[in-house]
Amino acid sequence: DVKVTQSSRYLVKRTGEKVFLECVQDMDHENMFWYRQDPGLGLRLIYFSYDVKMKEKGDIPEGYSVSREKKERFSLILESASTNQTSMYLCASSFRLEAGELFFGEGSRLTVL
Amino acid sequence: GQNIDQPTEMTATEGAIVQINCTYQTSGFNGLFWYQQHAGEAPTFLSYNVLDGLEEKGRFSSFLSRSKGYSYLLLKELQMKDSASYLCAGMDSNYQLIWGAGTKLIIKP
Numbered sequence: 001d002v003k004v005t006q007s008s009r010y011l012v013k014r015t016g017e018k019v020f021l022e023c024v025q026d027m028d029h030e031n032m033f034w035y036r037q038d039p040g041l042g043l044r045l046i047y048f049s050y051d052v053k054m055k056e057k058g059d060i061p062e063g064y065s066v067s068r069e070k071k072e073r074f075s076l077i078l079e080s081a082s083t084n085q086t087s088m089y090l091c092a093s094s095f096r097l098e099a100g101e102l103f104f105g106e107g108s109r110l111t112v113l
Numbered sequence: 114g115q116n117i118d119q120p121t122e123m124t125a126t127e128g129a130i131v132q133i134n135c136t137y138q139t140s141g142f143n144g145l146f147w148y149q150q151h152a153g154e155a156p157t158f159l160s161y162n163v164l165d166g167l168e169e170k171g172r173f174s175s176f177l178s179r180s181k182g183y184s185y186l187l188l189k190e191l192q193m194k195d196s197a198s199y200l201c202a203g204m205d206s207n208y209q210l211i212w213g214a215g216t217k218l219i220i221k222p
Contacts (some may be wrong), residue, residue, distance in 0.1 A: 011123075029143040042212030043156075043200070060210075090155065100146050104155035108133060 002037050003027070006091050006105035011111045013112050019078040023091030031097050032074035034058075034066060037088040039109070046089075048096065049074055115139050117213035119201045125191055126192045133199050133216045145177050145184045148200040150215065156200055160186070188218075191196045196220045204221020 007022035025032065031050050034044040035058075036087055045058030047066040055066050063085060067075045074093075088109050092102040116138045125131040135147060144163040148156040160176035160183060164166055174187040188195055198215040205211055 018193050040121075040214055042202075042214050043210075044212075045209065065162060098143060098204075100144055100161055100202075100208075101158045102148075102156075102158070102210070106155050 001022040004091055004093055004103050004105040006089075008106050008108050011090050011107060011108060011110045013081050015082060015112060017081050017112075019081050019110065019112075021076040021078075021089055021091075023076070024072050024107055025074075025100065025103070026072065027093060027095070028071065028092035028102065029033070029103070030071075032068065032100065033092040033093045033094075034064075034076045035090045035092065036060070037090055043090065046076065049059045056099075065084065078110075083112050086110060086112045115203075115211045117201055117203055117211055119199075119213040119216045121214070123187075124221060127191055127193060127220055127222050129191050130189050131185065131191060131218065133183045133201075135201035135213060137182050137184065137201070137203040137211070138204040139172045139203040139211055139215075140150065140178065143204040143206065143208055145179070146148060146202045146203065146204065146210065147175055147176075147184075147186045149197050150200060151197045152200065159199075172193075191220050193220050193222070 004025045033048040034046040049068040064078045091105040117133045119155040147159040150156040160175040172189045200215045203212040
């Protein structure tokens, strides 16, 4: 069974703290994605990676960075968390970009106070 | 600009049929996708259409009209477990998914 695992389901951080969200997939997928999901809005792409050490900005990269040192792991970093980054963060992976079938993790709900 | 529109919420009765509509506008088009997301869970892939017509998968079917920029997801013989949000997403020329806000489907006994 395919599996995308996100390190934390729930996090509470203070404004200005550094936040790491980790994602691991066991499907040997080339592509990995970070989205945020907010009520009333569609999923918004933050960053994606199509290979180790490669990254591309999505629609809302400001305030975020990513790291992909190994094929199976894709990390999202908030250098200095702000309250407007309170959200649900979803990691996903796919075998082929054009296939469109994404496999999602369970999500990490981040609250920034 | 790129845009996906779908109704915010729909209510249907157990055992009935429901159709969730989606209109899309993308820069280029490489397919239309439907995902299901139960509350508090990850979205899961349901269907994919790239050519006009109906794709059937058990109780679920998805339809696409490229000329009208329109798709629908049809759910038959509704069950309580079908209560979920249904996300419509169009794939643009760069193979990126553009997502709608999702339709929350409420099934009543």
